[in-house]
Amino acid sequence: MAEGDSVPGRHLSLSSDEELDPDNIYRCRSHQHTHPIEYYCNDHKEMCCVKEAFDGHRPCKTTKIGELHQLEPELVDLPQAISRTERICFQSVTMKANEKLARENLNRQLQEKIQNIERLKKTIMEQLDAAKEDFQAVAARETKEGTLNKLDHMENISTFLDLSHSVSQGSDVTKKAIISLYLRDKAQEAKQNMFVNFEMEHTRQINMTVNRWLNRALTETTLLTFNSKPMPVSSVQFKLSVSILLRADGRWLNNEPLISGLDFISQQRILAVDNRNYKLILLNADLTIVNVHTFDRAPVDVVVIGNSAVVSIPGYQILEVFDITRDNRIVLKAHLPTISQYSSLCKFDDTSIIGCVLHDKNFIRKVTFCQHMTEIKENILRTPFPAKKFKISEMYCGYDQEINRLIVTDKQNAKVYIHDRSDDSLQTLIEKRKLVSPQGVAIGPFWNTYVCSEQTNSLLQFLPSGELLDVHPLNVKFPHVLRISDDRGKMLISNRRDGQRFLQVYDIVHWPDCISSNSETGKKAITNTGFHIIPLM
Template sequence: MASKRLVDSNRDNAGDFIGESAVTQSCEPCMKTNISKTATVFCKDCDEYLCDTCKNPHIVYKPGQHNIVNVQDNTSAPVIIDMKGMEKCHEHAREIEFFCQDHSKLCCLSCVLIHRKCDQLDEIVKVSRQSRPNLQPLKQSLIKLQSEADDIIAECKQSETGLNESIAKISSEVDTMKDRIIKLFEEAKQKLISVAKQFKTAEVKRIENKRDASFKVKDELNKLYSMCCVVLDRGTPSQQYIYSEQMKEKRKTIESTIDGQRKIKCSSTMTVSFPKQLTSLLEMGSNSIKLNYDGNKTVDTSPISLSSQPIPLTLKRLLSVDLLNTGDDEKDPFLTGLDFLSDGRLVAVDNRNKKCIILNERLERLGTPYKFKNSPQCVVCVSHDTLCVTFGGYKVVCLLSVSTDNTITLTKQINTTSKFDCICCMSPSNMVVSTYDDPRPMRMISVDGVESDFDHSLTFPKKTYKADESMCTYVQSKNTLVLTDQLAHTLYMYDTVNGTSRAVTNENIQEPRGACVGPGDTVLVCSKNKNSIVHLTIAGKILGTYPVDMKYPYSIRLSKDGTRMAVSNSAKGVQKLHLYKISPAKS
């Protein structure tokens, strides 16, 4: 038995694939001396392949009859297929000879020692003769998977082409509007193109990753398909059986990879949209241009001021709601995070009652609140229908989708390495977060869950904040990070491009809490102990202070069109939610 295994093993090493199905055979006596020569004849009596050099010694010195035929004329000799290592045990690198039915495992002689007590341990040579696997469906499934991989690659190419064409289209549309208000739209165009190119860069990277992964799958499928054809047509029963078992897990893995790549949706188009107030832009004093992709997703490029310098604001309170315990609440609500959807609906997260709620322009609840397992900290709208919620000490970030009928659905949960508190958008695919119990007070996280740190050139306060001691916002058009330090009564402004920073203190900034981007690339921050909102430039100049009729303002956010502002507070027992109309102050 041992000598037969040695011969079979040599033959396994003798065959190689050339192209898809051509097989060459090596001289077996030469292989025993580690010499590789192509066999030209086959001895039917000795069942041995020989080269021209070994043929005569074989006939003369080996006893018995020798029926010698040319290899190309021999149809009775078994064709040896290179199984590319699939006939070897991965654990012991020995030839597979058995199949354990109890564990559904292919086994070599070393494995048999482990499985010797199993009830059904079959010898593959015998069982493969009794029951041959049907490889035809496997072959068809490989063809189908190849087709799906081709579809994904074509989709990637189409998406990338569409993105390139969209950049040119955006430039043309902006130029058309530029004729009416040249100075404003030249600035808007540059800003919009910059955002579009940033989005394209990020999206092309996603497309390339998706395409590369699909190419790898296709390459593997090509190899497996080629082998499948050869094993199906010329493989021995044992080889077909082994190949069938080996392919079970491989096929599941490939199908899973194909399915995962198909679920990754890449944008293929971008368009530009102009607000309805465009005709009265000069009278309004500020407005915005928005970048759309995939039809209706929107990236806010932040308000554009007609004035070269930011100007003070006028706040008019539209609504005030007392946040009371309702029938479905366990505790008095505490709205720790606010943001507006692009259609004007207000999103809020209730920390105490573990909810996410949607409110209309009358601050009336829409739909059914989404109930979390843990207490949410903050929320940001990353697109027209997607929310991102942080959960602080639970080290979790959740992505939620919001439908037009106000149905909230969990789409993804991301485990993080830091405790994230406040969150805001930095780009279409990246967000800035404030942390606590972490020496890095601000970090970044992508919508795919990739965490990263800011460049070391940014000098953050050398302290580790506790929960609720710091919050953040990001002025996209000015590449400026803003960090509030409650106990130091300070706002820190960081220029992420130049690596510069400034600390802003003022008698009106006392225990600053939440902050958001204001009109004209300014900053609005809640001054807790002054019960007011402070308006300032990124250079630290105070533009105005606005008292609010609530104790301890906590969270603040502007609507996407820059016309409304929502503020919630943290005073226990007297918690409120205010909605303001915001406009430039009249001279």
């Protein structure tokens, strides 16, 4: 590579002034903005000039910028890009204001705890001083009134011993007997009073009082905790836009459908896997069926990568890849035998997916697609999840590339496992009587985790910290499939109740007025509204 040429994927960074310069926006960063941008590298996902396309991206697949609106219209959809960027900016502003409030709250808690410690310190010292004075008073009284008098009495007994010696040398047997009996009684009395019989009961009470105060002080000091996390925020509303009752129609579907997998695809279309009728269903935005593909055995899940759809068929131990064309054709692209039986699927990146496999303790796999989605590489993804073998419909997975988090639901144990791959940590979410038979899972706005609780007919919303933020009742029985779009703008839900199976689309509405002014403090405050499900009118 000649001097001055750039390395693909390592473009020069722009300063703030350069980014705002319109001339620089349309010129190649790799060549100091001297060449106009004319090509887009599909492999490195970056724009470049003619020189860079031939020098740095020669082996890559490149497309002229002017032809992208015909070949990949979603990639250059400006209104969608503006909407997505506005949402990200809005989230950034919300989180920044939220973090400021969290810091102010932390400082306030800190000052309150310091004041509590000072008050506790003063109280303890007062108690210790009182205990010291009480102890000294008891000691003075006992030693003066009891023990010293008894010791003085011992001196009187010792003087009687002189008489005893003289009697013992005489011959009077009667006197000797009398003196012996007298000395025996006095010796017994002296033995009982030989040691200081100090009354300690009151002292023990003082010790108990002091220890109680000390234990309380240590306990309160140990339990001082400060919450520096942002306050729970979810400034969105979920508005039910379309809801259909799933029934056999005699044309596409012979039996009542059972949706086991859902995902979004370009042109506001939706893909659904019908496990009961062995179908891959393509629907438009109003949930009208536009095409179907029929399988030989029951499919379980679907995940979209670009304009291709990957379907898991664990009964045949295969993954099938389909191209979904703009004119709504479903074209089988590859029939890929697999080592494992894949059930739930989710997107990992532009060329890979994550799959949950059946009957294997190492149940997480990463599947990488090669050669234009016609070949695969399967690898065990090492996770801290408990080693357990799952059956079909006992687990669902979700992944978010931005925060690098992998989530798996465990239906039988009523748990949700969250693996933060950035630090290899594991969270286990358990909510008794609320999280019952967890099924579909997804990461939504503000990186909150949403889980379908099948037996409580609700959607649980968890903060990134793992704290339960809210429980949202659903108007369907036994919800089990959940998918949120990549732009966090829509949500799909389906259920498994016989005779009452629905497919529903929700619009995720971001409300700018969730950042409201607090009239009392004059500071910005975040309204913790959770989200509201607005019924379809």
